[in-house]
Amino acid sequence: MRYVSTRSAEPGPGLPFCDILLDGLAPDGGLYLPQSYPQLSAETLTGWGELLESDGYAAVAFEVLRLFVDDIPDADLRAICERAYAVGTFGDPVVPVAPVTGDLWLLKLSEGPTAAFKDMAMQLLGQLFEYELERRGRTLTILGATSGDTGSAAEYAMRGLDRITVFMLSPQGRMSPFQQAQMFSLDDPHIINLAVEGVFDDCQDLVKAVMSDAAFKATHSIGAVNSINWGRVVAQVVYYVVGYLRVHAATGAERVSFAVPTGNFGNICAAHVARMMGLPVDALILATNENNVLDEFFRTGVYRVRSGAAETSSPSMDISKASNFERFVFDLLGRDGVRTAELFGPTLLERGLFDLSGTPEFAAVRDRYGFVSGTSTHADRLATIAALETSDGVVIDPHTADAVKVARDLRAELAGPIVVTETALPVKFSATIVEALGREPERPDAFAGIEDLPRHVLDIPADAGVLKAIIADRLG
Ligand SMILES: *Cc1c(COP(=O)(O)O)cnc(C)c1O
Numbered sequence: 001m002r003y004v005s006t007r008s009a010e011p012g013p014g015l016p017f018c019d020i021l022l023d024g025l026a027p028d029g030g031l032y033l034p035q036s037y038p039q040l041s042a043e044t045l046t047g048w049g050e051l052l053e054s055d056g057y058a059a060v061a062f063e064v065l066r067l068f069v070d071d072i073p074d075a076d077l078r079a080i081c082e083r084a085y086a087v088g089t090f091g092d093p094v095v096p097v098a099p100v101t102g103d104l105w106l107l108k109l110s111e112g113p114t115a116a117f118k119d120m121a122m123q124l125l126g127q128l129f130e131y132e133l134e135r136r137g138r139t140l141t142i143l144g145a146t147s148g149d150t151g152s153a154a155e156y157a158m159r160g161l162d163r164i165t166v167f168m169l170s171p172q173g174r175m176s177p178f179q180q181a182q183m184f185s186l187d188d189p190h191i192i193n194l195a196v197e198g199v200f201d202d203c204q205d206l207v208k209a210v211m212s213d214a215a216f217k218a219t220h221s222i223g224a225v226n227s228i229n230w231g232r233v234v235a236q237v238v239y240y241v242v243g244y245l246r247v248h249a250a251t252g253a254e255r256v257s258f259a260v261p262t263g264n265f266g267n268i269c270a271a272h273v274a275r276m277m278g279l280p281v282d283a284l285i286l287a288t289n290e291n292n293v294l295d296e297f298f299r300t301g302v303y304r305v306r307s308g309a310a311e312t313s314s315p316s317m318d319i320s321k322a323s324n325f326e327r328f329v330f331d332l333l334g335r336d337g338v339r340t341a342e343l344f345g346p347t348l349l350e351r352g353l354f355d356l357s358g359t360p361e362f363a364a365v366r367d368r369y370g371f372v373s374g375t376s377t378h379a380d381r382l383a384t385i386a387a388l389e390t391s392d393g394v395v396i397d398p399h400t401a402d403a404v405k406v407a408r409d410l411r412a413e414l415a416g417p418i419v420v421t422e423t424a425l426p427v428k429f430s431a432t433i434v435e436a437l438g439r440e441p442e443r444p445d446a447f448a449g450i451e452d453l454p455r456h457v458l459d460i461p462a463d464a465g466v467l468k469a470i471i472a473d474r475l476g
Contacts, residue, residue, distance in 0.1 A: 001038070001068050003230065005030035006330035007341035016071040018132050021231050022140070024224050030341065031327050032230045037276040038067040040241075045279075049245045057094035058085040060245070061124070061238045068234050072131070080131055084124040084235075089113060095120075095239050097246045097419070100392045102411055104404065105256075105419045107243040110397075114182055115425040115447070116316070117267065118153035120239055121232035126157035126164070128231055133163040141222045141475060143210060145169045145203035149316050149424065152182045154225050159188045167192045167471055169203040172459060177451055178428055185453035192474055193457040194467070202462040209464035216468060220475055227266040228323050236270030237277075243419050244279055251417055257370075259285035259407035259420045261399040262294055263317035265324035267421060272328055275370055283366075283414055286373040287406035289314045289381075294322055298365060298373035301357030303329075305348060313378050313432045314398040316424070332361050332369065372413075374406035381405070385426075385436035395441055397424040398432045 002014030007030030020032045052060050061081040062074075069077060085094050091111040098106045112119025133140055142164060144151060151168045158164045168183065172195040175183075184193050196203050211217055211224075225232075240258065247256050258281060260268040268286055275281040288295045289312045297303040306320040330340045343354045356362040365371045376384070384401040388394050396404060400422045407418045426433045426441035433441040460466055 001070055002035050003032040004035055004337075006033060006326050006337060007344070008337045009341075011035065011337070017069045018071045018135075021128060021132055021229075022223060024226060024228055028341070029345065030330075030337070031228050031324070033327055033330065034068060037273060040278045045241075045245070048241065049249060052242060052245050053249075056085075056087070057090075057238075057242060058082045060242055061085055061235075064238045064241055065234065076131065080127045081124070084127045089123060090119075095242050095246075097243060097250065098394070099250075100388060100394055100404075102408065103417050104259075104407060104411075105243075105247050105417055106394070106396070106400070106422045107239065107246075107258075107419050108422050109239060110422055110425045112153075113156040113446075114149065114152040115428055115444070116149040116153060117421065117423040118149050119156065121235040121266075122153040122157035122225070124235040125225060125229065125231045126161055129158075130161045130163055139163045139165070139221055141220050141471070142166045142225055143169075143207055143222050143471070144224060144226070145200065145207045146175075146183075147171065147200040147203075147315060147318075148175050148179045149428075150225075150227070152179065155183055155186055155191050155193075159186060159191050161190070165190045165192070165475065167194060167467075167474075169194050169196050169206060169467075171195075171199045171203055172197055174199065176429065176431070178430065178447070181450040181453065181455075182447075184455040184457040185450050187454070187456055191456075192470075194470070195457050195459050196462050197459070198462040206462060206464055206467055210467060210471070213468070220471060222471075226323070227264045233266060233270050233273065233324070233327075236267060237274050239421075240271050240274035240281075241279060243421075244274075244281070247417050247419055253416045255280040255282045255416050257281065257283040257285060257407075257414050257416065257418045259287060259403040259418055261314065261317055261403040261421070261423050262286050262288055263291075263319045263322070265294065265322040265328065267423070269324045269327050272331070272369065276331070281370060282416060283372050283410070283418075284370040285403070285407055285410055285418065286371060287403040288373070288375050289317045289402050290375070290377055291318050291320065292375040293320065294325065295373040295375045297325075298371050301359070301362040302353060302355045303348075304353035313381055313429070313435075314376075314402050316399055317402065328369075332356075332365065334361070372410055374409050376402040376405040381432065382436040384408075385433065389437055395426045395433065395437070396422065397426045397429050399423045399429075 005026035109117035
């Protein structure tokens with residue numbers, strides 16, 4: 001399997017998986033996608049259903065990934081999957097499903113080390129990076145900015161890996177006490193937490209400033225693990241296959257729909273890829289919070305980026321533009337790289353929006369691609385969390401609640417099970433749970449007392465010179 005950019009005029013021969021693994025953007029500013037989507041037959045799915053029963057998640061992950069990766073020998077790829085998806089890291093079984101009222105199912109993606117679904121992709125990425133760096137005799141410095149889930153998932157996935165050092169910036173005092181404790185309690189010489197005086201945007205600006213110094217970036221082998229990395233997307237394809245297989249086994253349903261709380265369109269992009277591969281999926285239900293740029297697109301055909309994101313109680317979905325969305329639009333436009341480049345380049349830059357309403361392509365978003373969408377608000381989250389607690393005795397986090405809310409709004413229009421991806425455990429967002437239920441969420445044993453552990457974090461000003469000096473010093 002070879003990979004092409006969403007902005008290339010002439011796709012050419014494409015690049016192998018490991019060449020794009022360590023890159024973010026393609027040189028032309030586009031995102032990488034496979035040249036074509038491998039197709040799943042009914043027999044393959046039946047076989048994988050049996051494999052899931054007998055050998056578990058890692059075995060199915062290997063089968064899915066080998067369709068996308070042909071430059072890592074099978075035995076090595078299998079070992080990578082087994083390390084990434086060990087039962088000890090994710091619980092037993094890895095990614096279970098649980099039914100709730102109304103033929104809704106929760107796909108439990110948040111049982112990993114940081115209690116958010118980002119662990120599913122990051123654990124695999126860490127193992128893939130380490131393998132490829134070893135093969136190339138290289139090291140990698142990951143520089144990132146986080147307001148919560150991504151940073152901790154990256155740190156827990158990269159810790160203990162010899163060839164990777166992580167510098168993670170976060171805005172001083174802005175993350176929840178639990179999120180701070182998760183990151184800052186890590187005691188690993190290769191994981192460096194930097195708390196920046198400022199807000200999240202200041203952290204991102206610092207990362208950009210360092211990245212734009214090409215010489216510094218090259219000297220210190222600096223890279224990123226942001227959500228546009230194809231390795232993250234393909235890792236997520238696996239749990240859509242597994243979610244389908246588990247719900248199919250439990251209910252006999254031939255088709256399911258998925259509901260996905262969406263920010264940067266990474267999670268639901270993986271669902272789109274799985275559907276394009278022929279996984280029997282009816283609807284892809286995209287749920288946003290008040291930052292509803294994507295709901296607007298799927299309702300109207302107009303993609304209008306915002307100047308900033310509003311702060312909400314589902315903060316990991318607070319985005320003003322969706323960084324993976326270009327992948328879907330490329331497919332929607334019949335893989336026309338020139339048109340994609342035009343829309344995401346000059347058109348967005350000059351007008352701040354593009355408009356596909358009235359085009360035959362946009363008319364196909366539901367019938368050909370399965371997309372439907374909706375928006376959920378703070379009041380909706382509170383009501384949904386409380387309602388599910390009452391009906392099923394199940395407590396969900398605010399992001400998952402956004403998806404449950406939108407799935408319930410669309411329930412009557414859709415036949416068959418709706419599988420909601422649970423993207424975090426409620427313990428990460430306790431303030432909203434207290435507001436909804438009047439009590440603290442349950443805290444898994446693994447997180448008992450983490451706020452009391454020693455903190456490993458350096459306070460820094462929002463100054464790129466200071467940041468560079470720290471990076472050079474630590475790597476020196
Ligand atoms: C990252 C995140 C999301 C949004 O996922 P995208 O892939 O950016 O669409 C939703 N919920 C939680 C808890 C997250 O951490």
